[in-house]
Amino acid sequence: MIFNKLWIDEWVKNDLSAEELSDMITMAGLEVDSVNDVADNFDGVVVGKVLECVPHPDSDHMHVTKVDVGGGQIFQIVCGAPNCREGLKVCASLIGAHVNGITIKKAKLRGVESNGMLCSFKELGMSEESNGIVELPEDAPLGMDIREYFKLNDKAIDVDLTSNRPDCLGMIGIAREIAVLLGKKFEYPKVEKVAPTINDIFTVEVEDKAACPRYISRVVRGVNQKARSPLWMVERLRRCGIRSVSPIVDVTNYVMLEYSQPLHSFDLNKIHDKIIVRKAHQDEPMTVLSGDEVKLRDNTLIIADSTGPVAMAGIFGGLNSGIDENTSDVLLESAYFAADAIKGRARQYGLNTDASHRFERGVDPMNQARAMERATALLIEIAGGQAGPLNEVVSEADLPKNREITLRLSKLEKVLGVAIDADTVFKILDNLELSPKKVDGGFVCVSPSFRFDIEIEEDLIEEVARIYGYNNIPNATPVSDLYMVHEKEEVVEDRDIKKVLCDVGYNEAITYSFTDPKVLAEFSDIKPLMLNTPISPELSAMRTSLLAGLSIVAKYNVNRQQRKVRLFEQGLRYIIDEKAENGVRQEAMIAGISVGDIHDESWHEKSRSVDFFDVKGDVENLLALNVDTKDITFVRTTEKCLHPGQGADILKNGKKIGFVGMLHPLAQKALGFKQAVGVFEIERAAVEKRAIPAYESISKFPSVRRDFAFVIEKSVAVSALTDLIYEVGGNIVKDVNIFDVFEDASLGDKRSVAVGVIAQALEHTLEDAEVESLANRIIEEASKRLGAELRS
Numbered sequence: 001m002i003f004n005k006l007w008i009d010e011w012v013k014n015d016l017s018a019e020e021l022s023d024m025i026t027m028a029g030l031e032v033d034s035v036n037d038v039a040d041n042f043d044g045v046v047v048g049k050v051l052e053c054v055p056h057p058d059s060d061h062m063h064v065t066k067v068d069v070g071g072g073q074i075f076q077i078v079c080g081a082p083n084c085r086e087g088l089k090v091c092a093s094l095i096g097a098h099v100n101g102i103t104i105k106k107a108k109l110r111g112v113e114s115n116g117m118l119c120s121f122k123e124l125g126m127s128e129e130s131n132g133i134v135e136l137p138e139d140a141p142l143g144m145d146i147r148e149y150f151k152l153n154d155k156a157i158d159v160d161l162t163s164n165r166p167d168c169l170g171m172i173g174i175a176r177e178i179a180v181l182l183g184k185k186f187e188y189p190k191v192e193k194v195a196p197t198i199n200d201i202f203t204v205e206v207e208d209k210a211a212c213p214r215y216i217s218r219v220v221r222g223v224n225q226k227a228r229s230p231l232w233m234v235e236r237l238r239r240c241g242i243r244s245v246s247p248i249v250d251v252t253n254y255v256m257l258e259y260s261q262p263l264h265s266f267d268l269n270k271i272h273d274k275i276i277v278r279k280a281h282q283d284e285p286m287t288v289l290s291g292d293e294v295k296l297r298d299n300t301l302i303i304a305d306s307t308g309p310v311a312m313a314g315i316f317g318g319l320n321s322g323i324d325e326n327t328s329d330v331l332l333e334s335a336y337f338a339a340d341a342i343k344g345r346a347r348q349y350g351l352n353t354d355a356s357h358r359f360e361r362g363v364d365p366m367n368q369a370r371a372m373e374r375a376t377a378l379l380i381e382i383a384g385g386q387a388g389p390l391n392e393v394v395s396e397a398d399l400p401k402n403r404e405i406t407l408r409l410s411k412l413e414k415v416l417g418v419a420i421d422a423d424t425v426f427k428i429l430d431n432l433e434l435s436p437k438k439v440d441g442g443f444v445c446v447s448p449s450f451r452f453d454i455e456i457e458e459d460l461i462e463e464v465a466r467i468y469g470y471n472n473i474p475n476a477t478p479v480s481d482l483y484m485v486h487e488k489e490e491v492v493e494d495r496d497i498k499k500v501l502c503d504v505g506y507n508e509a510i511t512y513s514f515t516d517p518k519v520l521a522e523f524s525d526i527k528p529l530m531l532n533t534p535i536s537p538e539l540s541a542m543r544t545s546l547l548a549g550l551s552i553v554a555k556y557n558v559n560r561q562q563r564k565v566r567l568f569e570q571g572l573r574y575i576i577d578e579k580a581e582n583g584v585r586q587e588a589m590i591a592g593i594s595v596g597d598i599h600d601e602s603w604h605e606k607s608r609s610v611d612f613f614d615v616k617g618d619v620e621n622l623l624a625l626n627v628d629t630k631d632i633t634f635v636r637t638t639e640k641c642l643h644p645g646q647g648a649d650i651l652k653n654g655k656k657i658g659f660v661g662m663l664h665p666l667a668q669k670a671l672g673f674k675q676a677v678g679v680f681e682i683e684r685a686a687v688e689k690r691a692i693p694a695y696e697s698i699s700k701f702p703s704v705r706r707d708f709a710f711v712i713e714k715s716v717a718v719s720a721l722t723d724l725i726y727e728v729g730g731n732i733v734k735d736v737n738i739f740d741v742f743e744d745a746s747l748g749d750k751r752s753v754a755v756g757v758i759a760q761a762l763e764h765t766l767e768d769a770e771v772e773s774l775a776n777r778i779i780e781e782a783s784k785r786l787g788a789e790l791r792s
Contacts, residue, residue: 001161003174004038004239006154011175011189014182018155021178025159028181028466030168033158038239040125044097044104045146046070047136048118053079053086058110067092067118070143078114083132091119091134091146099123126150127238137231150231156239164453166361170260173450180431180467194376200388202331203274206395211301211341212277212313213398216334216368218376219268219388223248225327227383242354247383248323248330251375253354261334261363261371262355264303264311266321268329273306275331277313284309287319294349299532301341303333314342314359316351330385334372336365336399339452344533364450365399402449407460408442415461418473428467429460490689492626494570497590497687500625504618506566506592511549513572517541520548522667523641529576529584542574542584546591547641547679551671554593558673564600568592570684588684592618595677612646612662615678619650619660622682626690630726633719634660641667641679650682658682703734703760704771708778709791711750714743716786718753724785725757728777732766734758752791 005018022032048067056062062080069092094116097104100123107114121127121134140149167173179186200219206212229250237244242253252263280296286309287293301313310321314337339362346356376387413419429436434445447454498508516538520528526544534540546569557565570590577585594610601607623632637647639659647661660680668677722736740754759766759774782788
């Protein structure tokens with residue numbers, strides 16, 4: 001929001017400089033981005049009057065003029081502007097003036113002496129456009145300095161407003177805020193009601209009352225579109241960053257700047273039968289004022305007549321109802337559109353207007369009539385016309401309700417750390433128009449219609465603090481008693497997980513909870529929760545897998561020549577579940593992705609790309625935090641995103657807790673990776689608690705190793721063999737290691753698996769008979785359960 005200092009000063013008298021004012025409102029939470037001059041730093045330019053204007057004898061476009069600048073001084077000035085004419089009041093820069101970076105000197109233009117220059121707004125640094133020389137009003141005093149005439153010793157202040165302060169998107173809102181900061185109660189400008197001179201009313205029908213609880217319209221006939229907006233209005237619009245267009249458009253923009261209430265104007269002769277406020281039909285066509293045709297969505301609120309859409313409510317007008325140079329009869333609109341009905345709609349169509357910016361943040365629902373009266377008065381003053389009565393359609397039940405909030409002085413002191421006098425608090429609340437009433441221990445307040453952000457006691461505390469002045473609240477270091485707290489050993493903290501994964505080369509990433517649905521579909525078949533008003537289509541789905549966001553980040557890094565990318569994330573995924581609170585179940589997950597070289601380039605070791613066993617090893621390290629490896633089983637995966645031969649589901653005591661593997665080639669291609677990509681995703685609950693280590697005696701007796709080579713069917717998981725050996729061996733078997741897998745055509749559909757079994761007793765040395773008995777039981781059970789044969 002850009003406002004200028006002098007305009008504010010008309011409503012709130014103060015002696016502050018623009019810089020002091022900027023510092024004050026910044027400290028109160030309205031951050032000022034910049035303070036700029038409203039025009040270039042020219043001098044020596046005065047009001048003049050063209051007494052004579054004749055064609056240049058040696059040019060087909062120049063004129064030779066005689067210009068009176070007051071005090072009996074008349075100068076000959078050559079001018080090339082097409083709008084130069086006798087009797088015109090102009091901006092005359094005299095010899096010695098400094099304009100547009102140059103010093104004006106006496107010169108000859110095609111043989112004719114010129115003693116100055118007649119200036120355009122562009123040359124004065126007051127506009128980017130040049131439409132000829134400036135045409136001043138007839139009452140402009142001759143000889144007056146142009147800087148004084150236009151009050152150019154002014155500053156434009158650009159405030160970066162947060163979304164919770166739409167009340168300050170208008171001059172009245174800014175002035176009201178400044179008045180409160182100066183310890184005053186803002187005095188609103190009086191708005192006189194315009195008495196109707198005709199009885200014309202255009203019928204309005206509101207179908208969606210929740211989206212449009214109040215709609216005010218007014219017919220104005222006989223408007224002179226050839227009239228010119230007064231310079232004071234054009235200049236105020238310019239200083240706030242808005243270009244002058246025509247009297248009707250300028251008036252609606254001016255009132256929007258004053259009241260933060262967007263208005264719209266229709267050419268009355270282009271709309272038919274009645275105005276209908278309704279939701280659009282899906283793919284209903286509409287041509288907007290820019291000439292572009294859009295296909296409307298059924299969530300878009302529109303203004304229609306009997307033939308179809310004439311405007312997108314609160315966003316953009318339609319070409320078929322727009323104001324043009326032939327417009328004489330106007331229908332003015334001043335409406336309250338609910339923020340939720342407008343929010344995000346402009347972005348859906350690639351549009352961003354001053355109106356949508358205000359409506360989607362929220363406008364004052366009590367402001368529409370005032371804005372309409374002000375606009376009507378200005379329009380008739382500037383361009384004439386006859387106004388009909390206000391036509392208001394309102395649904396009181398759907399208008400926002402003021403909230404009653406209690407502020408406890410004890411809570412105020414506790415939060416701020418300083419006691420503020422009750423009378424001071426009352427004055428602040430009263431100046432903020434919160435209608436405070438004293439009660440025991442505090443105040444009961446009512447939020448005003450223009451402050452949507454004041455809902456709870458903490459909001460009132462914030463208001464008191466910022467108006468009282470954060471710099472007036474003393475800095476004090478909090479004092480607290482520290483106690484030694486026993487940390488639960490069985491809990492696996494997030495930092496434990498981070499340490500394990502960082503130790504093996506991963507970096508932690510934090511991605512958005514919403515992601516690209518196309519990327520998400522490569523990792524999960526679960527239907528995601530879609531956002532109604534996403535930031536962009538690429539951030540429109542709540543993630544059902546953390547891998548979607550990680551893959552986007554990994555791809556970003558790979559594209560920037562990172563040879564080794566290893567990322568992990570701990571976060572929530574969101575599953576639609578009717579039984580869950582708000583219909584969404586949140587599940588904590590741990591996910592990782594690995595792309596590129598497994599280690600840094602080195603002279604003594606050839607680099608290689610990450611493979612399944614690298615990622616599986618990372619997962620085993622992670623699970624070792626709290627899981628006995630005997631409880632974990634890796635089985636052939638059912639996940640569509642994984643390579644069928646290089647992926648595994650992770651089971652803990654038979655229940656799936658996650659998966660690990662290499663991306664399926666099709667998924668890898670769809671995501672834009674040229675290298676193999678390893679991924680894993682595990683339920684956080686699976687590593688939530690660990691068993692507290694219990695003391696076990698270490699055997700002082702020697703261990704015995706026996707090797708076996710079993711021939712088993714390829715369909716039999718190797719893990720089934722190791723599980724069997726642990727089961728048969730009981731406490732004696734300490735470790736089972738697979739050290740060879742052999743497949744050959746001579747074995748057909750079978751393979752040879754060589755395992756080393758380490759056996760050790762706690763209280764004695766194993767005798768040969770015990771070892772032999774163990775070996776026989778292993779061979780027998782492997783044959784019986786798995787059809788395994790001992791390889792000869």
